[in-house]
Amino acid sequence: MSRRTLASVGALAAVAVLLLLAAVPVAGQSAAKPKTAAAASAWTLPRTPDGQPDLQGIWANKVTTPLERPAKYAGKAILTDEELAQAEKDAAATRFRDNRSAKPGAVTDVGRAYDAHWFDRTGKPIRQTSLIVDPPDGRIPPMTPQGKARYAAWAESLGRTGSPTGVTEGNSAFGLDAEEDGTVGGIDGRGTRADNPEDRRFSERCLLWGEGIPRLPGGYNNNFRIVQAPDYVVIELEMIHDARVIPLDGRPHLSPSIRNWLGDSRGRWETDTLVIDTTNFTDKRNFKGSFQGMHLVERLRRVNADTIEYRATIEDPTTWTKPWTMMFPLTNLQSIHDTEADVATVPQMFEYACHEGNYGLAGQLRGQRAVDAGAGGAKTGPR
Amino acid sequence: MGASFRLSMVEVSVAAAVVAFSALARPTAGQQSYTAPRTADGRPNLNGIWQAVNTANDDLLAHAARPALAVTPGPLGPVPAAPVLALGAEGGIPAGLSVVEGDTIPYKPEAIATKKANFENSLTRDPIIRCYLPGIPRATYMPHPFQIVQGTNTIMMMYEFAGATRAIHLDKVPSAPADTWMGHSNGRWEGDTLVVDVGSFTDQTWLDRSGDFHSDALQVVERYTRTGPDHLRYEATITDPKVFTRSWKISMPLYRRMEPNAQLLEYKCVEFVEELMYGHLRKQPINQHWEGDLVIPAGTLIFDLKRRPPVIQ
Numbered sequence: 001m002s003r004r005t006l007a008s009v010g011a012l013a014a015v016a017v018l019l020l021l022a023a024v025p026v027a028g029q030s031a032a033k034p035k036t037a038a039a040a041s042a043w044t045l046p047r048t049p050d051g052q053p054d055l056q057g058i059w060a061n062k063v064t065t066p067l068e069r070p071a072k073y074a075g076k077a078i079l080t081d082e083e084l085a086q087a088e089k090d091a092a093a094t095r096f097r098d099n100r101s102a103k104p105g106a107v108t109d110v111g112r113a114y115d116a117h118w119f120d121r122t123g124k125p126i127r128q129t130s131l132i133v134d135p136p137d138g139r140i141p142p143m144t145p146q147g148k149a150r151y152a153a154w155a156e157s158l159g160r161t162g163s164p165t166g167v168t169e170g171n172s173a174f175g176l177d178a179e180e181d182g183t184v185g186g187i188d189g190r191g192t193r194a195d196n197p198e199d200r201r202f203s204e205r206c207l208l209w210g211e212g213i214p215r216l217p218g219g220y221n222n223n224f225r226i227v228q229a230p231d232y233v234v235i236e237l238e239m240i241h242d243a244r245v246i247p248l249d250g251r252p253h254l255s256p257s258i259r260n261w262l263g264d265s266r267g268r269w270e271t272d273t274l275v276i277d278t279t280n281f282t283d284k285r286n287f288k289g290s291f292q293g294m295h296l297v298e299r300l301r302r303v304n305a306d307t308i309e310y311r312a313t314i315e316d317p318t319t320w321t322k323p324w325t326m327m328f329p330l331t332n333l334q335s336i337h338d339t340e341a342d343v344a345t346v347p348q349m350f351e352y353a354c355h356e357g358n359y360g361l362a363g364q365l366r367g368q369r370a371v372d373a374g375a376g377g378a379k380t381g382p383r
Numbered sequence: 384m385g386a387s388f389r390l391s392m393v394e395v396s397v398a399a400a401v402v403a404f405s406a407l408a409r410p411t412a413g414q415q416s417y418t419a420p421r422t423a424d425g426r427p428n429l430n431g432i433w434q435a436v437n438t439a440n441d442d443l444l445a446h447a448a449r450p451a452l453a454v455t456p457g458p459l460g461p462v463p464a465a466p467v468l469a470l471g472a473e474g475g476i477p478a479g480l481s482v483v484e485g486d487t488i489p490y491k492p493e494a495i496a497t498k499k500a501n502f503e504n505s506l507t508r509d510p511i512i513r514c515y516l517p518g519i520p521r522a523t524y525m526p527h528p529f530q531i532v533q534g535t536n537t538i539m540m541m542y543e544f545a546g547a548t549r550a551i552h553l554d555k556v557p558s559a560p561a562d563t564w565m566g567h568s569n570g571r572w573e574g575d576t577l578v579v580d581v582g583s584f585t586d587q588t589w590l591d592r593s594g595d596f597h598s599d600a601l602q603v604v605e606r607y608t609r610t611g612p613d614h615l616r617y618e619a620t621i622t623d624p625k626v627f628t629r630s631w632k633i634s635m636p637l638y639r640r641m642e643p644n645a646q647l648l649e650y651k652c653v654e655f656v657e658e659l660m661y662g663h664l665r666k667q668p669i670n671q672h673w674e675g676d677l678v679i680p681a682g683t684l685i686f687d688l689k690r691r692p693p694v695i696q
Contacts, residue, residue: 048535049423056534195666197657206653225550227534229430230423234532234539236548241516243541243548245530245647260649284654348556351563355653356515356587365664366695372666 043304045272050230053272055302058347059330061215061310062123062222064091067326069130069138077138079127087125120220126328131216134313134325143289147319151289159193194368197361202285204361206354208261209239211287213278214296214312217328223349224330233267233274238349246276253279259292261285273301290316306335419575419609422533427575427609429531429538432640432647435524435617438479442593443633444488445481452476452592453506466506469675469684482524484632488595494626501594509592513660514652516547516564518588519581519603520619520633528640530647538570538577543650551579558583562599577607590621598625613639663690 046054065087069077079087130138143151193199202208210216215224215237223238236243246267254264264280278296281287287294299311308330315323333347419427438446451474454461467474490498501508511517517525527543538551551570558567567583581603589596606618615637622630662670673686 051423054535056537197661197664205657207651225537225539227532227537227539227550229532229534231430232530232532234534234541236539236550240546241548242546243539245532245541247646251644254646254648258648261651262649348559349550350559350561351516351565353516353564356564362661362664365661366692369664369666 045302048228052228052230052269053274053302054228055226055233055274055300055308056228057226058333058349059224059226059308060222060333061217061224061328061330062120063126063131063217063328064123065125065128065131065217065328067131067216068140069132073129073138076129077133077136079125079129084125084127091123091125120222123217123222128327131326131328132324133311133327135322140288141320141322141324143320144318147289147316150291150319151286154286154291158199159195194364197365200361200364203239204364206240206358206361208242208285209237212242212285213237213244213262214287214298214314214326215239216326221352223333225349233276236349239352240354241352253277256280259283263294263296270299273299275299287314290314290319293318300330306332308332417609417611424535426533426572427577428533429577429607429609429615430533432528432530432645433615433637434528434640435526435635436638437482437524437635438477439482439524439633439635440521440526440591441476442479443481443483443591443595444593445486446476446479446593448478449476450474464506465686469677469686482633482635484634487631489628489631491626491628494596497596498594501589501596503594505592505594508594510588511544511592512656514545514656515587516545517542518564518584518590519549519566519568520605520617520621521588521590522547522549522565523605523617523619523637524635527650528645528647541647543647545652546650551577564588566601566603573606575608577605579603579605579607581605596626597621597623600625610636613641615639663692 048054048056073079128138132138132140135141192201197205202212203210210218215222218239221238225234225236225238227234227236231247231249233246233248234243235246242262244262244265246265248267248269250268251266253266254260258264258280259282260280261282261284263278265276265278267274267276269275276296276298278298279294281290281292281294281296283292285291293316295315297313297315299309299313301309303309309327310330311325311327313323313325314320419429422428422430450461451463451467451470453464453467455464456462463470463474488498506512511521511525516522522529522540522542522544525542525544529540529542532539532541536552536554538553540549540551542548547565549565549568551568553570555569556567561583562585563583564585564587566581568579568581570577570579572578582601584597584599584601586597586599586601601621601623603622604620606616608616608618610616616634617637618632618634620630620632621627658669662668668690670688672688673684675684676682677684
């Protein structure tokens with residue numbers, strides 16, 4: 001992800017300013033204001049004027065829990081209070097540590113210096129040991145031989161090495177080492193070539209954040225704006241200003257000739273749960289190795305004033321032996337903000353004009369051309 | 384065309400002296416008699432997929448047809464320049480009526496040279512060419528649809544071009560702490576009209592591809608009014624004391640996309656401009672030579688492409 005590769009320096013500088021502005025009041029807040037039991041039980045699901053469950057607002061999935069269950073938690077799906085407290089400490093320590101030390105002098109040294117300064121400091125682990133709740137082992141199911149071959153061909157075409165589950169864009173931004181990401185080599189030490197702009201990751205090209213949707217928790221700006229009208233739900237992702245406009249009128253999916261970076265979404269209410277069915281993904285992107293065959297079903301259910309329970313089931317029989325499901329909370333930004341603070345800190349989403357300030361992509365390519373020409377040597381980062 | 388243009392000027396005029404006359408004119412009378420359908424919470428319902436059908440994106444002012452976006456002098460006036468030559472008739476810019484009240488953009492004297500230079504270099508300088516966010520008001524009249532989704536406290540506008548988005552806050556959210564391409568929008572209802580105050584702009588967007596520009600002092604006041612089952616009237620008052628001597632106003636109808644399955648589609652043009660913006664940084668350049676047989680009488684068109692890297696300070 002771009003935090004290690006210094007993509008989009010201009011955009012990131014803007015983000016840094018916003019993070020600083022946004023983070024100050026949050027840092028003083030330990031957590032959501034405690035609610036009394038009476039207040040909690042008095043909560044009723046709010047409705048829009050036309051009677052739909054009201055999901056509107058700005059929500060964040062700033063969760064540090066990894067997508068897949070770490071080996072140390074094998075056989076354990078839910079953390080005890082003590083383990084959760086320890087996991088919170090570990091997450092904080094990981095985020096704030098000096099990341100430069102892994103390979104002093106290596107090209108990754110520069111990328112790894114992209115440290116806590118950049119990050120959303122309010123992310124925390126949840127009680128689950130993995131975002132994946134099905135299969136029960138908390139791991140992505142095995143890939144089919146066809147899926148493996150397809151992914152290998154795609155990775156090879158971009159000069160990348162590593163495994164699809166290792167390509168954890170948007171997943172491990174809260175503190176895995178580059179080595180743990182599974183990809184190696186290349187100018188950034190993460191297996192990414194810089195022969196062409198197409199070699200670079202989607203987020204560095206300002207096309208998608210991480211691998212698009214489902215949008216996994218990442219290092220910063222994990223924000224979503226939901227706006228509802230009778231026949232449409234809009235879910236706007238702060239990163240790359242991607243807005244998903246989701247019809248609720250029962251219309252069929254687009255023609256299979258139309259393939260999208262964000263797919264084609266159709267929504268419906270199943271009692272009080274918003275179910276979003278997404279197909280028509282383009283082969284230009286993939287999510288953990290699933291290309292245009294990916295079928296995504298998301299379920300959003302508001303469980304209290306501050307929380308939407310988000311579930312995403314991903315199905316692609318050409319890629320995995322069975323479907324898999326992840327679950328995490330979306331937290332209302334208002335609830336983790338001091339509403340009595342300065343009016344300038346009212347939670348809101350800001351414009352992420354990524355492409356417009358993307359000096360990083362040109363810098364990466366220009367840097368590699370300079371290295372190709374013998375200038376600087378491999379130790380020189382792509383500044 | 385001249386006669387109909389003068390008529391449209393009268394129609395958009397708000398001068399008190401012509402109100403009585405305008406009230407007799409067909410469009411104004413129609414606007415006043417139409418009552419917009421309501422949302423569940425009683426607001427005028429602006430939901431839908433809308434599109435401008437005009438040439439405002441080419442040029443806000445009245446303009447005759449032009450041969451191309453980039454031209455070079457010819458014996459009887461400009462001819463298409465090399466980079467757009469192969470586009471032929473498809474590369475021409477159609478004539479259009481003015482959408483500007485009074486058909487004048489009141490540039491300060493020192494801003495006129497910038498506008499002129501922008502116009503002459505629009506192929507290389509128009510931010511739209513690079514798939515940059517189009518800004519407001521230009522997003523409204525790009526030749527692409529946009530969608531309004533009207534929530535309780537927030538009205539979303541999603542634009543097909545570049546996947547641009549904006550949230551219009553009905554609950555008076557304070558302006559963004561940094562300048563923005565699409566502006567910061569607070570909205571309110573004045574009768575049946577949605578009025579949107581837009582500010583916090585960068586100075587990077589243009590108002591059309593003819594080089595009409597603004598500074599970071601730009602303030603736009605937009606007005607959206609239903610004038611029929613399938614029409615909106617759009618007005619935008621543009622104020623920028625660094626560039627213009629006074630506020631000025633554009634207006635146009637917006638049309639509902641009527642296809643029963645109308646849908647905003649994905650146009651992530653960032654991908655499409657990578658070759659233009661970064662092609663010179665490829666390990667192996669792709670675009671170096673092109674030949675196209677244009678058949679009789681044109682013969683074969685041959686381009687040899689060379690690129691010079693930018694000078695980085």
